[in-house]
Each structure stands twice: as structure tokens, then as C-alpha cells.
Amino acid sequence: MRKRILAFIFTIALISTYFFPTMMFTSDALSSDIITSSEITTDEQVNYQKDSAQTVQTTAAYTLQDSTVYGSWSDSYLKYNCYAYALGRTDNCWPGRFSTIPNIDNFNEYASVYKLACDVKADLKSATFSNKCVNMTTTRPTSLKSGQSCICIRKSSDDYHLMKLSGSSWYHKPGLSNPLKYKYVPSTSRKWSDESSFLGVDYAPSTYYDSEIYFFIYSKEHGSIKSTWTGKDYHSQSRHYYLYSYDCSDCGEHIKTEWTSVPCSGPPCATPWSYSPKPEVV
Numbered sequence: 001m002r003k004r005i006l007a008f009i010f011t012i013a014l015i016s017t018y019f020f021p022t023m024m025f026t027s028d029a030l031s032s033d034i035i036t037s038s039e040i041t042t043d044e045q046v047n048y049q050k051d052s053a054q055t056v057q058t059t060a061a062y063t064l065q066d067s068t069v070y071g072s073w074s075d076s077y078l079k080y081n082c083y084a085y086a087l088g089r090t091d092n093c094w095p096g097r098f099s100t101i102p103n104i105d106n107f108n109e110y111a112s113v114y115k116l117a118c119d120v121k122a123d124l125k126s127a128t129f130s131n132k133c134v135n136m137t138t139t140r141p142t143s144l145k146s147g148q149s150c151i152c153i154r155k156s157s158d159d160y161h162l163m164k165l166s167g168s169s170w171y172h173k174p175g176l177s178n179p180l181k182y183k184y185v186p187s188t189s190r191k192w193s194d195e196s197s198f199l200g201v202d203y204a205p206s207t208y209y210d211s212e213i214y215f216f217i218y219s220k221e222h223g224s225i226k227s228t229w230t231g232k233d234y235h236s237q238s239r240h241y242y243l244y245s246y247d248c249s250d251c252g253e254h255i256k257t258e259w260t261s262v263p264c265s266g267p268p269c270a271t272p273w274s275y276s277p278k279p280e281v282v
């Protein structure tokens with residue numbers, strides 16, 4: 001029965017290819033998608049095997065040093081990593097997946113932390129997450145405004161790790177581990193490790209993240225818009241015109257540039273700006 005179905009599908013495929021050559025392209029695209037997803041699965045298996053090997057090598061009991069286990073074990077943790085956890089997703093993610101690097105084959109784990117941070121920023125601004133306001137900074141925020149979220153990224157030479165702020169604590173999920181609650185605040189004065197916890201058992205770290213840390217403070221809408229005179233102005237008839245730049249005070253993004261005018265009897269012009277002009281912004 002199965003053979004018959006296969007033969008039937010094969011025949012249909014041949015006919016389709018003959019009459020609709022573009023079907024070949026569609027079919028190729030499909031098979032390459034299948035290869036991609038199987039590769040992701042293989043990656044996950046490798047990670048899992050690495051973790052299993054770690055289990056075998058660990059003889060003495062280990063207790064988590066920098067974090068505590070957050071919540072109880074779920075097999076679903078084996079399906080997603082630190083970035084997915086930081087983003088609130090349950091499928092495997094990598095910096096750039098939603099913007100600059102849709103295919104994991106093109107992801108480079110040796111890239112600089114700055115490069116990966118730029119990819120994270122692009123993801124946060126992508127249509128998938130649609131955060132208009134993303135402030136990327138190496139300064140850890142001391143507080144968040146309503147509607148803002150915060151995650152941060154750091155690197156070892158060949159791996160990356162993310163944490164997210166929730167309430168006043170930082171949480172993270174090393175690889176396929178149970179989520180953990182960090183005992184400290186992210187700081188370059190303390191290395192991060194990939195110590196982990198599976199099925200209620202803690203495992204010692206094998207990787208340390210010691211790069212610069214990039215924080216992302218993000219929200220769906222921009223914060224308050226501040227206006228700054230660009231230094232450009234001119235007089236025309238009975239009015240004086242000034243060019244202002246409007247920028248988000250949270251992320252610094254330029255929103256718009258606009259001329260505004262005030263009544264002016266000059267020349268000589270007697271508006272306050274004329275007495276102490278600021279340098280022209282290029």
C-alpha cells in the first residue's frame with residue numbers, strides 16, 4: 001500500500017515537472033527547508049549529547065555557584081536555548097534569526113559580541129517583535145520605565161549567552177538547562193559560566209563568558225521626543241525659520257527634522273537663538 005502511494009506521488013511529481021517546470025524549484029526549496037530543519041535538530045542533539053557526556057564525566061556532586069534553579073524541570077527545556085528564553089520563546093533561536101541571519105548555517109559563533117549585539121538589536125526591531133524603541137548600551141540600566149523590557153548578551157570565544165531582567169532579578173537558561181535565577185547583576189567584574197541544571201541535578205561549567213556586556217532596553221513605542229535646534233536658520237519676510245531635529249530620548253533614534261518659525265522684525269534678527277547659536281549638526 002505504501003509503495004503504491006509512493007509510486008503515485010512519484011508519477012504526479014513527474015507529470016507536474018513536465019507540465020509545470022516551476023514545480024521543480026518549489027520542490028527544491030522544500031527539500032532545502034527540510035535539510036535545514038534536520039540540521040537544527042542535529043545541532044540540538046549534539047548539544048544534548050555534550051550535556052549527557054558531561055553527566056557521565058561528573059562524579060562529585062556539584063552545586064550551582066552563581067545562580068539558583070528557577071521553577072521545576074520540564075522536558076520542553078530541551079527544545080530551546082538562552083536567546084529563546086530571553087525573548088520569551090520556546091523554539092531554538094540565534095542572534096539575527098529574525099532579521100539579518102534567517103538561516104542558522106550562516107550564523108558565526110566566533111563573531112564579536114558587538115556584531116551579535118547588532119543582530120539582536122535587528123531582531124528586536126524586526127516585524128516578529130516590532131519594538132520601535134531599542135537602546136543598545138554597555139551600561140546596565142538601574143530601572144525600567146513602564147512598557148520597557150531588558151535583556152543582555154555576552155560572549156566566550158565561541159559561544160554566547162543572554163540574560164533577561166524580570167522584576168529586580170536576572171534570569172537565564174544555559175543551553176538546554178532548566179532556567180536559572182542569577183544571584184548577582186550582570187557586570188564585567190564577574191564572569192558568567194554555563195553551569196546548568198537538568199532534571200534537578202546541577203552540573204559544573206565548562207565555558208566562561210568574559211566579554212563586554214551589551215544591554216538592550218526596548219519597548220514597542222519610542223519614549224519622549226526631544227527637539228534640538230540643528231543650528232540652521234534663515235530670515236524671510238516677517239518671520240525667522242529654525243530647523244529642529246526630533247529624537248527619541250530613550251534610544252536616540254532620529255524621528256524627523258522640521259522647520260519652525262517665529263515672528264521676527266529683523267534684520268537685525270532679535271530672536272533668542274540668534275544670540276547664542278549652537279554648532280551646526282551635520
Ligand SMILES: [Zn+2]
Pocket residue numbers: 132133134221222223248249250251252253
Ligand atoms: Zn526610542
Ligand SMILES: [Zn+2]
Pocket residue numbers: 234235236239240264265266267268269270
Ligand atoms: Zn529674523
